Amino acid sequence: MSMNRPAAAALAAALCLLTTACGSSSDDKAGDSTTEAAAAKAGYPVTLDNCGEKETFKKAPSRVVVMNGASVAEVSTLLALGLGDRIVANEQSYGMSEVAGRAAAIKKLPTGDIKLNDAYDVPREAMLGLRPDLVLSVTTYGFDQKNGFATREQLKQVGANSYVSPQGCDDDPSKMTVADSYRLLRDMGKVFNVSDRAEKLIAASEKNIAAVSDKVKGEKKPKVMVLFSNMTMGSNDFSSVFAHGIVNDILAKAGGANAFENTAKTTFADLSKEKVAATDVDAVVVMGYNDPNPAAYAKKLFKEFPQWPAAKNNTYVTLSDSMYLGPSNDVAVEQVAKMLHPDAF
Structure with a gap:
């Protein structure tokens, strides 16, 4: 018995519906549904x-x-x-x-x-x-x-x-604060469905920072210079000195203040040697960026500006990633606070 194409197609479709045993289309739909269900269960989209x-x-x-x-x-x-x-x-x-x-x-x-x-x-x-x-x-x-x-x-x-x-x-990182580090953690936690890990990291950081800030509360706030070692970003001798940004938030939480906050509205100040020499600096944070010996840079600064209280007291700390956007700002807060207020620890 011969059968025309439309009739054959209709019969095949009917058999598929009855047996659910033929055609990749139903498998694909089932697979898609399973994938979508799994994704929804995992918190997606x-x-x-x-x-x-x-x-x-x-x-x-x-x-x-x-x-x-x-x-x-x-x-x-x-x-x-x-x-x-x-x-x-x-x-x-x-x-x-x-x-x-x-x-x-x-x-x-x-x-x-x-x-x-x-x-x-x-x-x-x-x-x-x-x-x-x-x-x-x-x-x-x-x-x-x-x-x-x-x-x-x-x-x-x-x-x-x-x-x-x-x-x-x-x-414009001049507006950046520690809260932005937490936002980055939260966003990545959502994207990768590991929000629980992100929240644990944030909670631990907040707890550590609060404990440090409590120890230095009410203390006099030394003036701190924060800069990258051996790095040039502008036309003057000191163009990698921070004026604004997350470092100021870290300094505040550690019981300090930026000595060069009023020298620029941007993240970095492009300063002459004369301007730097005329500023009282109580402490220095040297940030190392692929610099094997940032401590040597601090020593060099103190030789160049022996009049600074920081030079007279050899008050400095070298840091890197914890002083900028990222998951470890609490480490920087503690290290800076211990440099500025050693008797509190």
Whole structure:
């Protein structure tokens, strides 16, 4: 008996409905339903409003690229949350850390074996070749087409989400506080469905900072100079001196104040040697960025400005990642407080 195509198709469809044993379409639908149910159970989808962009995550990212941006905030946050295995390429490193084992852990991460551009970061074609599902950038600079980077739209077209860290939307870290470090932790906790870990880290940090601040409460606030060692950012002799930003929040919580807060409205002050010499500096925080001996830089400063109270009393501390955006600001608060108010500990 012959059967025309429409009749055959109808019969096949009827048999499939009765037996649920044929056709990949029903399997796919069942699989999709199972996947969607599992995702919903795991807390997905997750949507973040990031610099005016809606970023929706249907599952936890598994191929993360961490752009450089002269930061370690993003990679340190992922490591603190136990997510190092999700990173396929990391370009961030300070070469040191106040957290035991972190610098070594960062060094072991894959870099993607790519040729970086003149900004020591990941160019567009190399980025797309890494097949990321999440790209982290310190600021919107890392997604600017004119800088040779993949834009957020281009990344979205290949199925990759993107994220700009707190205060990076306008590339203005002068407004940054410790709360921004907690926001970065919370956002990554949501994205990777590890919010419980993020909240534990935040709670521990808040507790540690509160304990330190309580010990130095009511003490006189020494004037502190915070700067990167052996780094030039402007035209003057001292262009890597912090005037604003998260360091000021850390200093305040540690019972100190920034000696150069009024010298600029931006994050960094570009200062002459004469201006620095005319300022009373009670203590110095030297931040090491791939500098093997930041203590030597502090000694050099004290030789250059022997009139400082800091030089007379040899009052300084060397720090790196804990003094900037990231998961370990409580370490910096404690270290600075112990330098400024040793009798309180």
